[in-house]
Amino acid sequence: MEEHSGHGLKRNLVLSILLNFTITLAEVIGGILSGSLALLGDSLHNFSDSMSLLASYFAIKIGERKANEKYTFGYKRAEILVAFINSSVLFGVSLFLVVEAYRRFKNPQPIDTGIMLPVALIGLIANLLSVLLLHSHAHGLNVRSAYLHLLSDTLSSVAVVLGGLLILFYGVNWVDPLVTVLIALYILREAYEVLRESIEVLMEASPELDLGAIKAEIESIPGVKNAHHFHAWRIGENGVHFECHVEVDDMPISEAQRIIDEVEKRLRKYGITHVTVQLEVNRCEGKEVICGKG
Known part of the structure; x- marks a missing residue:
């Protein structure tokens, strides 16, 4: 059952990727032909989804x-x-969009809504289809983050369509750069969060763990005198690795193995996927949770 679910997820991901790359290309061409900066901005959002x-x-x-x-x-x-x-590329491009939108505010350009609106509507429909394709698979962090991108882009497409209608019926061309700024600011926020988190993983920053609670948990195991010198890091999206020193009395290897197994078992509830325990007897002078030495 799980294998079939995995095949279904990959198939739906491929379909969503093709849809979003198609939308991106259509909105780039439509934005250039119609003169709509908002449509070009939305194409970047679709590109980020892709x-x-x-x-x-x-x-x-x-x-x-x-x-x-x-x-x-x-x-x-x-x-x-x-x-x-x-996220780095999106960050730079979003800033470029804000600058271009400012120029459009100062020098408004005519918008061909006859091109802009149909393209924006196609983008909206395609985004909705992508959301439906991934809805049943949006439970893991990896796919869920992509799914949330699609949901946000659907709202972005709605904003472009509404902006196009306002331009068509009321001739307010300044709506186009306004929508562009709103889209760019939203992309900036999303790009910043992804950039920050990816840097944290690459720099091996500790994930959000209650180290005090983990220390108390380990030290509550019979035979453990002290737990210290903690190191925690993420390998990827879900893999959390943890290592520590555990002080015990001199004991047989079989008893030591029992303690190691118990530490691993108890730390699973904290989302830790891989544990390395260094057992020691009266070895470390410092008993701090975080070791000050490199």
């Missing part, structure tokens, strides 16, 4: 590859690299 979906697809494919002697952690960070590059 890249997000593409990253999700490759993350699933790459995640199926096994670790090897060169990449002992596997290939989990491929999606993080894609996210970093994608």
